[in-house]
Amino acid sequence: MYGSAQSVSHAEVTPAQSPCLPRSPKMSQQWVSAGSRVSMSHGRGKTFSMENIQSLNAAYAASGPVYLSDYEVLSPTSYPKGTMTFGFATGRSFFGGRATSLGSSPNISSSLDSMGSGDHKVMHLQQLQHQGASSLLLRQVMRAGVRGEGPPLVEQLKDLQRENDLLRRELDVKDSKLGSSVNSIKSFWSPELKKERGMRKEELAKLSILKEKMKIMDEENKHLQMTIQALQEELHTQRDLNELLQKENHAGQPGCTSNHFPVLELTEDNFQHLQAEHERQAKELSLLRKTLEDMERRINTQKQTVSVRDESIKRLLEMLQNKGLTMSKLLDEEGLRVKQETEERLEEETMHLRESQFPTLKMLMRVCTCPMNIRDLEDEIQMLRSNGLMNADDKDKELKQMEVCKSHSGLLKNKMDQLKQELSKKESEMLALQTKLETMANQNSDCKQHIEVLKESLSAKEQRASILQSEVDALRLRLEERETFLNKKIKQLQDITDEKSTMSGEMHDLKDMLDVKECKISVLQKKIENLQEQVKDKEKQMESLKDRVTSLQSDSSNTDAAFATLEEALVEKDKVMEQLKEQRQREMQEMQMEIEMCKTENKLLKEKIASLQSQLLEKESSVLELRERISSLTSSGLQKDTRLRALESSLERRVEECSRLWCPPDVTSELHLCLNIFFCESHCLVL
Incomplete structure (x- = not known):
């Protein structure tokens, strides 16, 4: 030997x-x-x-x-x-x-x-x-x-x-x-390993589900960006329409009846278009609320998965340490x-x-x-x-x-x-x-x-x-740092959700203001229609008065009085037109202010969406790093299993050589039986 x-x-x-x-x-x-x-x-x-x-x-x-x-x-x-x-x-x-x-x-x-x-x-x-x-x-x-x-x-x-x-x-x-x-080895090869394998499989399934959810979130973000661009284009069209209305109102003359009718048709279409856009915005706000709730749920699930992974990593490290020490003790004690x-x-x-x-x-x-x-x-x-x-x-x-x-x-x-x-x-x-x-x-x-x-x-x-x-210990420190980083991110997400809730409340307030202003605009439209009817009536009266003037040219006194009445009516008409123009200018200024507020709010929302996307990318990178570490730990565990098998084979060889050299056949047979039973139990526990 x-x-x-x-x-x-x-x-x-x-x-x-x-x-x-x-x-x-x-x-x-x-x-x-x-x-x-x-x-x-x-x-x-x-x-x-x-x-x-x-x-x-x-x-x-x-x-x-x-x-x-x-x-x-x-x-x-x-x-x-x-x-x-x-x-x-x-x-x-x-x-x-x-x-x-x-x-x-x-x-x-x-x-x-x-x-x-x-x-x-x-x-x-x-x-x-x-x-x-x-x-x-x-x-x-x-x-x-x-x-x-x-x-x-x-x-x-x-x-x-x-x-x-x-x-x-x-x-x-x-x-x-x-x-x-x-005893420690018997407790080590316990069904806890099977449970941990099941946990690993569940974690892999959860990771695949999270990947799919991340893809869905990216698609939703793209859809939100498209909707924001569409809203911006609609605001530009509204501005153009308002400018056209102002130009037509300034260029309109009292004698030209044919120029007023197409202006009225354009304003009605624009108001209908605005109502449709408001309905779309309300739908998009409801979708945004739903997406925020889904994001909060996903964040909670990610926290749970991270905590489960940390516990599994700690268990694996403890098991690997116990494994190396127990095998060395076994070899010494057998000698x-x-x-x-x-x-x-x-x-x-x-x-x-x-x-x-x-x-x-x-x-x-x-x-x-x-x-x-x-x-x-x-x-x-x-x-x-x-x-x-x-x-x-x-x-x-x-x-x-x-x-x-x-x-x-x-x-x-x-x-x-x-x-x-x-x-x-x-x-x-x-x-x-x-x-x-x-x-x-x-x-x-x-x-x-x-x-x-x-x-x-x-x-x-x-x-x-x-x-x-x-x-x-270093891994634990890193995990603690990651936990602190995740807590910070969670706090930031909570702040963002609070801001979104406040923004949604402000949007509701703006919607209410828009509804009130739409009611005012409808009232003003009715007033304008009434005034236009009055203008038409007055024009008819002017025509009738002109006929009378032509008929009553002989009577200068009558004509002077008629002219005076006509001049008074024209003055009143000019005053009414100026009042209407002032009201329209005020309404246009208020609309411009509201449009600027909406633009600023859209910019803030875009910036928040960009920050959320960057945070999502960082979380994906951290998840990939955790996967790599888990794979390295599993490979090290497999290497140590192969080492265990090699040590078992070397033990069997040493025992056979010792039995050949100094043991009688009865003792060798008993030793072989004991070793076979021990290795069978260990392999069964491993399986």
């Missing part, structure tokens, strides 16, 4: 079937330091005591048994059968050629070049091995027991136990965090779970080794003490023989004792040979266990480095989360 190759005392281990390496660099460093102590003690000529042997046994038991795989075959050793080495065997353990990406995310890759110094230490330790034969070792063990040297590995065992306690505490904390993170399981198995295997190796060590002690006792007895007998202090009975007794001792020594030699054979077997097993311990130490170091890499990835993800939070 990690690309490491170990060869221990002519025992080759294939890299494909190498056992799992330990996951903590501290453990590997302590094993390296222990090996260096042992090898240096051999190099200096020091020997192991029985306490040293027991401490070694305890250290192997603490590390736990790791069995060789089917493909790992031990070759026959070239050492004699009576040899027993307690140091590390010669070999190589090269880790520097490996550079794998161990990050929990695809963007974080780390190479294990930092292991070079540890590799040099291991190679130096492995070169300081292969010390003396078993007989020399036994003698050195006895001498060390007599000297009373202390155990060198008890401190290491205590350190290892402390580290195990610390690691267990950390694993308990991480397990609690993992449970909380799993810690694997570590805890390996430690539990190592402890169980160490207990088995202690139980199996304790009686063999007792037998070794007895075998080591027997030849020393025999040699002591032989030395004493030789001393007594040399001194000549022995009697015949003593000699017989001693000879019998010697024969008994010889028989016992023969039996003991046979037992020694058997025990040596067993010891050679145990040595081979111990060497295999040492190789596995080395591999486990290397695995522990690799796993610790992997945990460090995961911590670095966690720190990087936390930095990303902080960056995302800063971006979210």
Whole structure:
């Protein structure tokens, strides 16, 4: 799995079937330091005591048994059968050629070049091995027991136990965090996502409806502009007609009857035309009121849609932050779970080794003490023989004792040979266990480095989360600015609606004034008609008087009186005509004033319409920007979903590799079932 190759005392281990390496660099460093102590003690000529042997046994038991795989075959050793080495065997353990990406995310890759110094230490330790034969070792063990040297590995065992306690505490904390993170993931893949998708679809539908409404508003604005232009043209025609009437009134003479009749026809047509125009203006005002009400409704709907979008954006950002943090926690906690399981198995295997190796060590002690006792007895007998202090009975007794001792020594030699054979077997097993311990130490170091890499990835993800939070804060500030801007626009629209309401009231007042003036004009027209009839009557009277004058030319007195009466009638007629002209001039001035007022009002309305159009364009641009942001957020969410899937696939691969290396088939099947159930639940929640 990690690309490491170990060869221990002519025992080759294939890299494909190498056992799992330990996951903590501290453990590997302590094993390296222990090996260096042992090898240096051999190099200096020091020997192991029985306490040293027991401490070694305890250290192997603490590390736990790791069995060789089917493909790992031990070759026959070239050492004699009576040899027993307690140091590390010669070999190589090269880790520097490996550079794998161990990050929990695809963007974080780390190479294990930092292991070079540890590799040099291991190679130096492995070169300081292969010390003396078993007989020399036994003698050195006895001498060390007599000297009373202390155990060198008890401190290491205590350190290892402390580290195990610390690691267990950390694993308990991480397990609690993992449970909380799993609950958060279950709550994360809740039906709220479906609701948010539905909300997005509804927002898109609302946006399309708003686009259609904006098009309708543009068409209505164009229609209003056309109506305003038509009103201006009608005002120009009214001015022209009034000027023509004034010119005809000034140019009209009292004797010309034929010039007055077409003037009367033109005035009636003009008044009818004015009435029709007033009706059109009333209809257009009603349409304008309706459009204003529609605009207010649309503004309210736009406010609601903007508030819903803000809430959805905030939810998406919170979900993305929670998503990145929970995935990093899951990866770390799964690594810690694997570590805890390996430690539990190592402890169980160490207990088995202690139980199996304790009686063999007792037998070794007895075998080591027997030849020393025999040699002591032989030395004493030789001393007594040399001194000549022995009697015949003593000699017989001693000879019998010697024969008994010889028989016992023969039996003991046979037992020694058997025990040596067993010891050679145990040595081979111990060497295999040492190789596995080395591999486990290397695995522990690799796993610790992997945990460090995961911590670095966690720190990087936390930095990303902080960056995302800063971006979210910036977006919130922008949203607040937009909200303030929208509130200002809403206030402006309210002011405009108030002004339009006041303008509509003024228009109603103007309409009432126009109706009153139309009534006055109709009254004046009737008066003019009556005066014209009077003029006609007076003209008829003038004709009759002329006839009488022609008939009464003889009577000068009568004619003078008639002339005087005629002159008086003409003077009265001139006065009436002047009064009528003054009234008409006054009415024309009032009409001009009203027309100018209408023009100014039309200009103000045009300016307000232009400002409203600019505001509508700004709102459209803001809506487009919000759409782009929403699309960017959706794309980032899809990218993070793809990252989740990639991480799930990498997790499955890692679990399969770990199960191949150190898990039994029952545990692997259970792990696969658990992982399949977990991934099925996650995919169902995503769907």
